[in-house]
Amino acid sequence: YYFNIMQRVIKGFSYTFTKLMRISGAESLSAASNIFVGIESSLTIKPYLNDMTRSELCTVLTAGMATVSSNILALYVFSFQNQFPTIAAHLISASILSAPAAVAMSKLLVPEDNVPKTLGTNVDPYYDKEGSLFEAVINGAENGAKLIIGIVALLIAILGLVALLDLIIGGVGIHINNLIGFNIDWSLKGIHGIPILSSNLNNRSTIRRCIYCFEDYW
Template identity: 40%
Template sequence: MEFWINLLRGSIGIFILLAVAFLVSNNKRKINWRLVVTAIGMQIIFAIFIIHSEYLRSIFFVLGWPKDVINSLGSGIVALLGFTQKGAEFVFGRLAYNTGPDSLGFFFAFQVLPTIIFVSALTSILYYLGILQLVVKGMAWIMSKLLGTSGAESLSNTANIFVGQTEAPLLIRPYIEKMTNSELLTIMIGGMATIAGGVMASYIQMLGQSFADANNIPLQQAQIKFAIQLLAASVMAAPASLAIAKIIYPELEEPVTKGTVKLRVDKD
């Protein structure tokens, strides 16, 4: 019974959000409903693989691999948080220790902020080495082919899963001047729909600490739980933001990067 209640609640939420976007659309007749349905379908399918992975695995073991990938990424993020904690303890000493609810200010200043700095630096290194671009380009290619969106907006929205909304447009900087209004809105909505890697890590650290204290469970277990949930939500938000953007401002022109996925690697 609880499953059906949750399903109904989620369905109503999706319907209301789509209805609001439709009401404020600047050209309702030009909405590409195939794109919208495909984007929402991608979000729902990904959610099913994450939430019901064990049931799907019992049917066919290969169906469990998406959740395994997310679990591995979540564990990797928590391991990085451990490195950050050790670094903060080395630099700040006892100030980096969390002594309870009364030490929230110290916790934010000497644990959360170093986490944001560390993850931002790590992201910059991965970008410089070209590793981040490969991951982003692969995911953007999938979204571009399935949804029919332009290469530039697909790249930017996919990059928002890993970096912030100020860094993601830098990947498509040469194309911004010639982008359509629909593409520009898509980039802005995609940036607001996801969170940067550094901010995600800080949320994992803060929420994990509070959840572990409240439920008397190991900190690492709590952090992995939130890492999986936040990472999955960020991935699901990418196609969903495209759907909302294309309802509010349908594509009326021919994008310069239509059908192509190219990104610029600027190491200066």
């Protein structure tokens, strides 16, 4: 970013998306940025976020989830390069192809019913340029560390809430099993069907009898 190399590459993709897909410059810029930097690419369109339509915001979110950020791509390459030597080329091509596909899918989900302010125009990526190269390195490292720590903290919080909910539902389910006489798995995986019932033959026989009675009734 400091040498304006990334901006030129992103603007090239953005110009292509704008002309070929007839979308606004802001959402095409966001989709093009997602090819390289992932969900944090929304910062490149920061001045336009308040004026974006509902369809444009859907495109920004869809493109952010559909593409692979550069840091995750590098992690996959270093982790699986021995097992899959050409993984880098596949991931890069998949990320490039996913950007226009995400735009098309988002427009199917939320069609544009307004006139975007940047429709058919090319916009420049928003970037606060640092005063020196060392300042750019320091700010980049600081922002990257904040992002990684934030993601890790979010994962810990979400997993903790899921475990707490699983514990509460499981505790209530034990009392329900004692009342109905079944051995039902009341954990979250059991509720989602993985599996609902245990392999207890008595429980299965009871359910079979209930099914047979239901069929005889009808």
